[in-house]
Amino acid sequence: MTKIIGVDLGGTKILARMVDPTTGESKGRVKRPTPKTGPADVLAKVADVVDELDPDRQCEAVGIGVPGLVTQSGVVTLCPNINGWDSPVDVASILSERLDRTVAVGNDVNVGALAEHRVGAGRGFSDMATVFVGTGVGGGLVLNDRLVAGDRGMAGEIGHVTTHVGGRTCGCGGKGHMEAYAGRAGLEAEARRRHAAGDENELVRLAGEGRIKSSFIEKAIKANDPVTLELIDEAVEALAISIGSMATLLDLPMVVLGGGVVDRLGQDFLDRIHSSPSFGGFGSHVCELRLAQRLDDAGVVGAAILAADAST
């Protein structure tokens, strides 16, 4: 199998590796800071990174994962985490011309789902979903062995399904979305709100003025901090409702969970979600939950798989 260049374009860094999309093995590694001066400079830097990684043109195709909304043809319509990206940019066309290679572009969380599907915890399942619980909650869907990106490239956004009618305000402005309960930022906001209201808790004590990191959540659980335990109960319920409902709606045999919060809380956290009475639906009890296997490299590996899929 020919190697393919996988690029993980993030808000702070650009990472590229040469990936074998059938095994997920990578070689070479170039990493540069993401320019803060707008998309033209960002794409020029991506091209430089590819040139540096593969000066002899061993790879004919390039896959790129982007933290934004991507259309089927590779136009990035929205990319709030990269400075100055204030209108749609046809990343696929611009880079395929500049690099003289086939270029595929996908959402970073979606390509992460592809990595789990092909060379991670989802091997052997034609239908599966991934749920990444970090600062927010993102997700990706693979049905019939293919990524489902959606009409506007927004499919898989399970963090924004409603689990608590009229509940907490989400980062997106909606009410009662799962992410407001299960995401690290939602948990932090609620812990600080309670702390300010006199309901002191270990999370705020550990973090002080700083961010409430996933490691603090782990510590506060181990210390049996009552507020933390209550917030985690709510997170488990929000994940159970939304994942159970997704498994019902899509008849999924398996869902992979990953991201900073899940990496910290591990299999116990998955078991609590799975055994929750809120993990309801129709046949959802047979839907297995597994920990993600591809951690830091899901972006580059998934991007390369996206490019390999696009050329078959």
Add this chain to the structure above:
Amino acid sequence: MTKIIGVDLGGTKILARMVDPTTGESKGRVKRPTPKTGPADVLAKVADVVDELDPDRQCEAVGIGVPGLVTQSGVVTLCPNINGWDSPVDVASILSERLDRTVAVGNDVNVGALAEHRVGAGRGFSDMATVFVGTGVGGGLVLNDRLVAGDRGMAGEIGHVTTHVGGRTCGCGGKGHMEAYAGRAGLEAEARRRHAAGDENELVRLAGEGRIKSSFIEKAIKANDPVTLELIDEAVEALAISIGSMATLLDLPMVVLGGGVVDRLGQDFLDRIHSSPSFGGFGSHVCELRLAQRLDDAGVVGAAILAADAST
């Protein structure tokens, strides 16, 4: 375009027509009662119906919609509405041998979704879902112009997603599922429960000992019966939560609603769902809701389209 035989195999009748899958137009019509003596007799009757409809073998392919769970290869694993169907039956193999034609088998609600997609309210949309609100609530998903049937043939079961944590018991035994609020049977159960508890209402008054039909729901709304209005508010909320969340998860531009309850309550009901604050999610506000266009013939037309898709 060659015509294809579409068969709607129901719990009480078998209906077959010759369908042009590109236009949805049908001709010929054979309708027989469904035998109550088990699947072997039912399949023999289906074959007789096909022979009678198409004695000159004008049609090379047959599509069948079945009220049960169907695997990708056409095995019906579960079919509670047909007497004696107590183990999986390979309907596709048995009938393709008996009829000497290509046979495709799908769930009846799923093939109804295909009919709406190709020759109904969903024309022109690559991604869409249908939600049929009748006695229960069923649904079907079309993504990238193809039916999504799911790992066990159970995809699209939006009636069993959780909208009210710990809420009413659903027909399936789950708690707080959408169907328990929006389906006619769920509404009837709650109206009778309230009536028995002294909360008299127009629905029970109109129906007496009989079934609370969709037409009674329409009448009770027009009479401003307070219990009915409250139950309909809850139904609207359950539909808004679940459809908004599905539109978010799958990035759907459009959802088609049909079924007995929707046929009665019409566009006003759809507008209430769409404008509900519970129709939340991420970009779901741009998801349009449309009334189904294929009513009684969705089964035969959709079954024929399934067979046409299978042979391309």
